[in-house]
Amino acid sequence: MSSTPLLAPTVHELGDIYSPDLADAQAARYARLASTFEATYGAKPDFMARAPGRVNIIGEHIDYCGFPVFPMAIAPDTLIAACTNGSSRIRLSNIDSAAYSPREFSVGDMFNIDATKHEWSNYFKCGYRGVLDHVSQHTGKGFDALLDGRVPAGSGLSSSAAFVCATQLAVQRIEDMSFSQVELASAAARAERHVGVNAGGMDQAVSIMGQQGTALFIEFHPALKVTPVSLPNANQPFVFVIANTLVVANKHLTAPTNYNLRVVETRIGALMLAKHLGIAEREACANADPLTFKVVMDEYFSSAETGGNEVQVWIERLETMLHEAKVTFSAHQQGYTYDEMAVALGVSSAELSDKIHESQFPVRAERFKILQRAQHAFSEALRVVKFRQICESGNTSDECFSALGSLMNQSQDSCRDLFECSCPELDELCDIARKAGSFGSRLTGAGWGGCSVHLVPANRVADVKRALTDQYYAVRFPGLSAEQLSDALFATTPGRGACYYTE
Numbered sequence: 475m476s477s478t479p480l481l482a483p484t485v486h487e488l489g490d491i492y493s494p495d496l497a498d499a500q501a502a503r504y505a506r507l508a509s510t511f512e513a514t515y516g517a518k519p520d521f522m523a524r525a526p527g528r529v530n531i532i533g534e535h536i537d538y539c540g541f542p543v544f545p546m547a548i549a550p551d552t553l554i555a556a557c558t559n560g561s562s563r564i565r566l567s568n569i570d571s572a573a574y575s576p577r578e579f580s581v582g583d584m585f586n587i588d589a590t591k592h593e594w595s596n597y598f599k600c601g602y603r604g605v606l607d608h609v610s611q612h613t614g615k616g617f618d619a620l621l622d623g624r625v626p627a628g629s630g631l632s633s634s635a636a637f638v639c640a641t642q643l644a645v646q647r648i649e650d651m652s653f654s655q656v657e658l659a660s661a662a663a664r665a666e667r668h669v670g671v672n673a674g675g676m677d678q679a680v681s682i683m684g685q686q687g688t689a690l691f692i693e694f695h696p697a698l699k700v701t702p703v704s705l706p707n708a709n710q711p712f713v714f715v716i717a718n719t720l721v722v723a724n725k726h727l728t729a730p731t732n733y734n735l736r737v738v739e740t741r742i743g744a745l746m747l748a749k750h751l752g753i754a755e756r757e758a759c760a761n762a763d764p765l766t767f768k769v770v771m772d773e774y775f776s777s778a779e780t781g782g783n784e785v786q787v788w789i790e791r792l793e794t795m796l797h798e799a800k801v802t803f804s805a806h807q808q809g810y811t812y813d814e815m816a817v818a819l820g821v822s823s824a825e826l827s828d829k830i831h832e833s834q835f836p837v838r839a840e841r842f843k844i845l846q847r848a849q850h851a852f853s854e855a856l857r858v859v860k861f862r863q864i865c866e867s868g869n870t871s872d873e874c875f876s877a878l879g880s881l882m883n884q885s886q887d888s889c890r891d892l893f894e895c896s897c898p899e900l901d902e903l904c905d906i907a908r909k910a911g912s913f914g915s916r917l918t919g920a921g922w923g924g925c926s927v928h929l930v931p932a933n934r935v936a937d938v939k940r941a942l943t944d945q946y947y948a949v950r951f952p953g954l955s956a957e958q959l960s961d962a963l964f965a966t967t968p969g970r971g972a973c974y975y976t977e
Contacts, residue, residue, distance in 0.1 A: 480655045482643055482682070484521075484974040491524065491970060496549055504553070504975070507569060507622050511555045514567055515618040519555035523643035525636045525972040526551040527625035528680040529716055529927050530918045531689055532885050533858040535893055538674030539740050540695040540768025541855035542788075544703070544862065545676060546968035547684025548716070552623040552636040553975075556644045561616040566598055569622040581613045589670035592726055596669050597634055601641025604665025605649065608657065617648045626961065628722035630919020634669075635677035638662050639972050647974065655683045656698050658972075670835065671729055674737075684971030691862050695768045703862055706878075708870040711932040717907065717942050718962040719899035720951055721923030733920050735837040736893065738830050739847040742815055743803070744770050745829065746844065747795075749819060750802040764830070767851050771795050785866075788859040792852055799848035809841030843894075850892040857881045879914025879929050886916035895921030903946055910934070910941035935965050 485491060492500050504522065511519045526547040533543030559565070562581050568574035577595040584602045598619070606614055621640075625633035639662050646653055653661070662678035679692050679700065688702040705712065729735075744765045748754040751774055758773040759765055775791055810818070816826045827833070861881050864874060886904055890896035896917055903926045904915035911934035918927040930938050942963055947954055954962070 511620045520557040522975040523554045523640045525639035525681045527631040527636045536854050537676035539851045540766035542693045543676045544858050545680040546689040547971050548966050550625045552640040554621050554640045554644045556619045558617045563616045565618045567620045587668045597637040598641050600665040600668050601638040602645050604661040605645040608661045628724050630924025632677035635681050639681045658682050682972045686970040703865050706870045713965045715928040715930050715965050717903050718925045721899050723923035730838045734835045738837045739842050743844040743848045785863045792856045796852040803845035809843040846892040850888045875913050882914025882916045906945050910938045
């Protein structure tokens with residue numbers, strides 16, 4: 475097997491990116507982007523960089539715990555047309571100029587990212603900085619860029635990661651660099667943290683490394699590892715229906731009480747669990763920054779035999795850790811105060827704040843629900859591994875898909891009850907879809923709004939979409955146009971990852 479690192483490919487036919495039913499509409503879109511670029515900047519683009527959004531089939535809020543996830547790339551994507559301009563200026567425009575005003579920067583300004591402001595160009599700056607940081611370079615070439623983003627913002631389909639990843643592709647080509655897909659994904663995950671979101675890396679990895687026709691089993695520790703996994707090839711094909719609540723979940727604005735708070739709760743939980751297990755002073759735990767549940771688990775089993783089936787080893791270890799977490803935190807069912815956590819760890823409140831990098835990722839909470847967050851993290855990782863196990867079992871019966879759907883339903887229950895990242899609209903979409911024929915329904919993405927994902931046999935897709943249209947969208951959003959509805963509710967199969975397009 476070749477050890478040559480995979481690079482982002484260049485394609486010349488839209489049929490190599492999109493399914494036949496989408497190719498015509500995409501051709502018109504690409505043509506419009508090229509003509510608008512020329513009208514805006516007086517020159518044709520040298521290339522277009524494309525990065526897709528993603529849907530996470532199962533494995534929510536555990537990438538930043540170090541645990542594997544199971545996403546796939548989707549057709550909605552971000553395109554950036556670009557060309558050098560021979561100056562030290564970077565000019566950035568958006569095809570939706572009414573919502574996103576043009577911006578212009580000197581190359582020296584591109585490292586100045588004010589995370590306190592929700593500014594659309596910050597994500598472009600993150601992608602630019604991600605590339606140059608990777609090679610310890612502090613200035614680059616001037617260029618012109620025009621963006622067309624079709625991943626709905628705040629939908630849970632990773633619009634921000636698609637934006638950052640597409641930017642990185644554009645910048646590396648402008649700078650005549652060639653990073654591997656792994657390097658690009660890792661750099662993008664680090665870069666997005668400059669806007670103040672403590673992301674784990676799943677979104678960037680699948681956007682860069684997605685593969686047509688397969689989902690990805692993505693591992694993060696001790697190193698990024700991607701394993702393509704095909705869904706069972708049943709007589710009756712199954713697809714995923716995506717349904718957007720149309721409740722915008724702004725991860726940046728709500729981070730201190732939602733996303734970043736959950737990250738901090740799991741990280742403090744890892745510190746406390748390591749101390750309970752007597753391994754906190756071991757080098758692997760003491761030097762980890764951040765310490766995650768996966769690092770704790772690996773160190774706890776560091777002297778154990780690793781032979782046998784890989785998936786079965788995962789299952790046995792995760793079941794043990796789930797038990798240990800319940801033992802460690804069960805005395806605080808209602809959560810811990812900040813001071814109680816500091817006392818449990820034998821540190822001052824200020825030292826704890828430093829350990830979790832609170833100055834960079836501030837959080838707000840009266841009580842930190844460590845037990846519930848740990849229960850979700852370990853049980854959700856178990857569901858991801860079992861999902862992969864079923865997909866690789868060779869079983870193609872309806873019982874197989876019932877089992878996969880059951881895992882998705884359990885995931886939604888855990889997200890709602892233990893991680894508290896669902897919302898009434900997500901719960902309603904899941905209930906409607908299940909009654910109409912979905913085998914499994916759950917939120918996807920950060921939650922608190924955004925999208926849901928549903929495992930549906932192909933012959934029931936119309937029924938599920940009709941039920942969701944009649945019982946949710948027509949009731950809550952009666953003024954939606956046909957185009958808006960098709961953007962909010964669609965069926966998809968796994969798509970390809972980031973690439974360049976040139977004619």
